[in-house]
Amino acid sequence: MAHQDTATPTGGTTTKVSLLTLTAMVVGSMVGAGVFSLPRRFAQETGVMGALIAWVVAGAGMLMLAFVFQRLAMRKPDLDAGVYAYAKAGFGEYTGFFAAAGYWASACVGNVTYWVLIMSTLGQWIPALGAGDTVLALALSTVGLWLFFLLVRRGIKEATAINRIVTVAKVIPIIVFVLLALFVFDPTAFAENWGGADYAGSLFDQVRGTMLVTVFVFLGVEGASVYSRHAKRREDVGRATILGFVSVFAIFASVTIVSYGIMPMAEIAELRQPSMAGVLEAAVGEWGSVFVGVGLIISVLGAYLAWTLMAAEVLFVAAKDRDMPRFLTRSTENDVPVNALLLSTSLSQVVLILTYFSEDAFDFALDMTAVMTLIPFLLAALYAVKLRATRETYDGAPPSTLRGDLVVTVLATVYTAFLVFAAGLSLVLVSFLFYAPATILFVMTRREQRRRVFTPAELGLFVLVVAIAVLAVIGLAAGWISI
Secondary structure (H helix, E strand, O other): EEEEEEEEOOOOOOEOOOHHHHHHHHHHHHHHHHHHHHHHHHHHOOOOOHHHHHHHHHHHHHHHHHHHHHHHHOOOOOOOOHHHHHHHHHHHHHHHHHHHHHHHHHHHHHHHHHHHHHHHOOEEEEEHHHHHHHHHHHHHHHHHHHHHHHHHHHHHHHHHHHHHHHHHHHHHHHHHHHHHHHHOOOHHHHHOOOOOHHOOOHHHHHHHHHHHHHHHHHOOOOHHHHHHOHHHOHHHHHHHHHHHHHHHHHHHOOOOOOOOHOOOHHHHHHOOOHHHHHHHHHHHHHHHHHHHHHHHHHHHHHHHHHHHHHHHHHHHHHHOOOOOOOOOOOOOOOOHHHHHHHHHHHHHHHHHHHHHOOHHHHHHHHHHHHHHHHHHHHHHHHHHHHHHHHHOOOOOOOOOHHHHHHHHHHHHHHHHHHHHHOHHHHHHHHHHHHHHHHHHOOOHHHHHHOOOOOOOHHHHHHHHHHHHHHHHHHHHHHHHOOO
16 A cells, blocks of 8 residues: 555644655656656767767766665654755754755756756757747746646645656656667767767766756656655655665666767767657657657656655755745645745746746756755755764764765765866856745745844855856856856
């Protein structure tokens, strides 16, 4: 039985979900828009050798992060909404607020990529939709955005049930893509694509250039941790995280590598998104593009559902912990955080409008999603390092556990710090255009509690955030930052 309802202290019910459902949430969160964009994004940056190195680095790094979330879920079972809660426990309320706000924003921005990619896919047959960046595409995406708001508002139990079905349905077309690509695989094309192209730069630059897209496709690895308050058994959170990660890693790496055996990387780099459709069309004909397009729409809608739930959940739990304004604690009789859901959908709407003015709507939304996640991920990894350094929760732990956790937490931190470097200064600066105004929610919370708005240290951090945001505005105005 996937669900059971238990009474909450307030007299309502909280939906409890099984290991299978939690794993489906992780897979459903990770397998979304990103996997269908992998061939082009990788071909724009690197060849086969660079792609293999990139997947080894990203796979190992994200596995360390998955282990971090697994360990934190077990060592700090009282902390719900994982990413946000760990940052607050480790580094204070204002830093925790940034983690919550950044993670929430990344989910909302990520949701926009789904609508852009759906419209771009339909644009193959309906030219008026373009690459998902026309006025008609914007209007239809807006309708879809608010229809899903109404669906999720009906109840979390119904939404997670749909997600389990969709998770199975969307993985099948991706596996079929890999098998068909292997069937028509051309070793000569693969060999010619081995070293990359002249435009790709050094091998280090090639690998670095792929890092943001690997972050994007792996987002959701923390999904079970974020949704931990609904788990039947706490240990299921860690198990679902690892099971989900291993499953999707094999899928992502396969989709990328087999594409190099179908056509020259220069041609893959010029494909419209979803580039997986163009690759399969080159392999088996026009029906391949249609097949991938249908699979993409199923996949994206499933991932969108999961991310909508997680975005609202982060705000809701933060508000319950008195780290967000009280109005975000309101939930319906079906345990849906309705105001948090409304605010999340509204932010997605704003970002959707911004993509209309960007040079490449999909790539802009994808990169910003990844960047907004990096700070929350880095803070969670640093918290795990802090626990290990202070040995909090490690009483009586054997030396092997101490050594293992030291290696895992340090590697996860180094990897996440490298991702911040790989993202580049411009994208990091643009992310602060959200962090600065988002502080309004923090100010509202403190005033509701009749507390001092900022401690001296928090005020210093706020001034720094505003200064970086101003620098980003100057960069956009001067033209050395572009979206």
